[in-house]
Amino acid sequence: MSKQKRTAIEPTREQNYAEWYQQVIKAADLAENSEVRGCMVIKPWGYAIWENIQRALDERFYESGHRNAYFPIFIPKSFFEKEAEHVEGFAKECAVVTHSRLEDNGEGGLKVAGELTEPLIVRPTSETIIGASFAKWVNSYRDLPLLINQWANIVRWEMRTRLFLRTTEFLWQEGHTVHENYEDAMLETRKMLDVYANFAAEYLALPVIKGEKTDSERFPGAVNTYCIEAMMQDKKALQSGTSHFLGQNFAKASEIKFQNREGEMEYAWTTSWGVSTRLIGALIMAHSDDNGLALPPKIAPSHLAIIPIYRDEEEKKEVLKYCKRITDLFVKDYFEDVRVYTELDDRDLTSSERNWYWIKKGIPLRIEIGPRDIASEAVMVARRDKEPRDKQSVPISELHSFVHKSLREIQDAYYQRALEFRKANTIKIDDKAEFYRFFTPQNQNQPEIHGGFAHSHWCQDPACEEQIKNDLKVTIRCIPFEQEEEEGHCICCGKAAKTRVIFAKSY
């Protein structure tokens, strides 16, 4: 059949986006569903991406004065109850530990025993348990600001899960800070959102929109929730990170008080902010294509796949010797702040099979090395951002600089492509009928990829937000920071409105 048109991933994005996403993960061997409902196993290639995310973010947190610490996975129920909105927001998705022991049930099985006097909640987020520590640590304005970060796992008992995007247990980072006043806390909240946005752009090659959540989407217990929103290739929005200004709400709940410069006792101002393994989902859906994963070099676990090509043992020996010269060029080599790693793939498979294997894994560069290259003192280099058969010969003498130049170009190309995709699918809409048309698929039974980001006016009435959500499954992703004041009419009710918000379908 027409081999030229065969894609490594089936179905394609166009055919069935949700299934395509699953297949990309499988083909790249990033993760798999575990035996435990809703929980995933993150495999080495996927976990390495997470470690790279950690490394880059951790450095930024440290540079901005934050220090890592670790708090318990269990939160006593009573702690959780202290902040009313907070409880309400998370109550429906908590895993609760009620017993401490297993006993023989007399039928070859086990029964739970040892009921706890107070149930423990497996943290869905740590504001309350960390608050309890902070209450002890903060006594004076001289103790502030207190800047703490925790890398941890979290459990939220979601109904429907999808690898990386929404799993019952997930990995994340949660920053928790305490400040003397409103301004400092607000500054911190916004600063960390910038850290996230810059990280997303520079490392994940992911352009994001910074903005504020509406009341209905706000973190339970927060005063303001800020977020970064990214557009996936199915034109849906993915919330990729959040930063919360908590005001004095949690300080009051946890009794975080300090003696201020005037000698009076005062409740502190706190913030919290986080990103999770969901970022890997964002990464996948932003850049991957119908041939599988595509990784920006600054976040890729490995950068060069070296594929030796030979016919017999004798040729193999010679080619491998030549390969050693190539790998030696990149020993302890750095692409900007990222360590360059190479993968020598001399498995007993055909060269094309090995080639496609690395294409599906998203490795930025593939280097084919065979007898012809030895003769010409060169190698064949292929880039993941170009067509699979698009290869070029590069002399060994230029290979190191060529690789570095290419890595930079690939990183930029992914960012540009994602940015252009978002631009092409973002429009201003002022007419209600057009708005409804924009978010309605042609084929209701099997909705095609449609919609995008709609910048439209909103009157701030939650009823309008609710109406749109019910009619179209479209929500306000955020009220973007960057926009010019422009009088208009609410896209739903038509009343006068001053700001445009971003409407989109979302994950």
Add this chain to the structure above:
RNA sequence: CGGGAUGUAGCGCAGUCCGGUUAGCGCGCUCGGUUCGGGACCGAGAAGUCGGAGGUUCAAAUCCUCUCAUCCCGACCA
């Protein structure tokens, strides 16, 4: 938790309506040979509690009852 569907080899499926030798097919896996810079080909082979329990029957993957699990659509969400 409501509506729909599916459980058969590692993966993807056929067979079930209409019960009948040894439960098939594709991919993958193992071995041998030929290949090898666009996902190789030929030959041989291994691999299955037909989700589980109970029932009907001379006979059950197939019919009946119960049960468990998964997926999709809703409500919920980093």
